[in-house]
Amino acid sequence: MRNHEESRTPVTVIGLGLMGQALAGAFLREGHPTTVWNRTAAKAGQFVAQGAKLAGSVAEAVAASPLVVVCVTDYDAVRKLLEPLGEVVDGRVLVNLTSGTSQEARQTAEWAERQGAAYLDGAIMAIPQAIGTAEALVLYSGPRSAFDLHEPALRSLGAGMMHLSSDHGLSSLYDAAGLTLMWSVLNGFLHGAALLGAAGVDASTFASFARQNIGTVADWLPGYAQQIDDREYPAPDATIGTHLAAMEHLIHESEALGINADLPRFFKALGDRAVAEGRGGDGYAALVELFRGASEVRA
Template identity: 60%
Template sequence: MNDETTTPVAVIGLGLMGQALAGALLEAGHPTTVWNRTATKADQLVAAGARLAPTVGDALQAASLTIICVTDYQAVHELFDASDVKPAGTTLVNLTSGDSAQARAAAQWAEQRGARYLDGAIMAIPSAIGTAEAVILHSGPQSDFEAHKSTLDALGTVTYLGADHGLASLYDVAGLAMMWSVLNGWLQGTALLRTAGVDAATYTPFARQIAAVVTEWLPGYAEQIDSGSFPAEVSALETDVRAMAHLIEESEAVGVNADLPKLIKAMADRAIAAGHGAEQYPVLIEEFGTPRDD
């Protein structure tokens, strides 16, 4: 067994995801120490070869790399602020869900205590951990990521995003925004077609074609956003807004909820009122990037 598969690792937090993380490390050959507030959650892992630490401090002492996966950042601080916990000299990889401000604050907290810190986000369900389908995002100092990448590879497809500790959290929610937007658009279309007796399974192949076409537009639209120039190469926003009105009218006519298309049209109407009607759809980035009080 080579050095890459003998690195001792600790896993703090043994919910379904924490158990999956520890299990993948064990399967890859890493000596794995685990800790959980409810110790019985470690039973199967101990049977598979893990060592159960009596305290968080003991778990930290057993490994140079500690993976944290607990309820939230408040729970992280409550655990690590205990008197016996001394993280100095260790690398903490926090895969707890939270926001970018919490990630950056946690990095400062770790640095003040002499620990190295990477923040992360898991874009997978527990059963996918340990396979290529499990995408796990990391942000923080690249040297710390590279030092432990061979170990983290046991968890899935690990991706380094940059030195800003908040990037993993931001990518996480950006991915959720994309996911829900695609699903919401599909649900709107499904609801419309069901009024004509077309079931979801029949509509879905067409929906997938449309989604694939739209993804092809993204690189060109990204160039427009990054350059701040939105020439109407395909369609002007003032043309798009007429199609939005048609979607709203059709939805209301057949008795389908029109709240979502009305929301998007309201954003487009504001952009047109601000003088952007002759520009292309990505000009709406200004609307998405501006908070509203109402």
């Protein structure tokens, strides 16, 4: 056990919320000498029982390991914890797995690099229960050399890991893109479940149809992606005008059943705006031009 531990990089985990606990547990399972710190120290008890060291302060925690993983609520908390440390972080690799925006990631990177630390910003695309399994996807951005140095240790968190870019903001941006996709699909599923539920079809029955439907739409993505990259939107399948008529049906169906129609009203507002801009004959992917703009589309 001792030899096993000696060959593993010492790691510090700062933040033992639901996710931080999963991260600390994964490092311990893989035999990494692990130091932990949490604002509420009582949460560290189970890890100390498994062999982790509890640091008495954030500075002590950072000083304990060459690889320091931070996972707290938000970047405000990250700033409050790390900024008072100044040069204590010098020479460390700081891996921040706290969710935030790409701007926050880049600002934190600037601060960390001024103090002499190498900084990787990460995004965890998994729930705590998946950490340490093949299902856990964790995205990293920042200097490739820091990622390569600690890749074996970071692999403890999940086999699905990826270094995206030296741009520190990119993992947060991927996270944001994943969230908008996730909520869009889930909201569509929930609205569909409400529609079918009005006719007595239960959500479990709808789920298998929905999975197939989502798979069909997923197959369209490479073709649409090519159009988006080319900024040309031919409509060999259906025009926005055709989609718009179906969006109106969806609003009427929802209203007739007493189902909330806010979601299809938003779809229709996008379609109306595209038609007003002369894009009614374009393919659906042309709506990306509305998403590219900053102005609001009101349902």
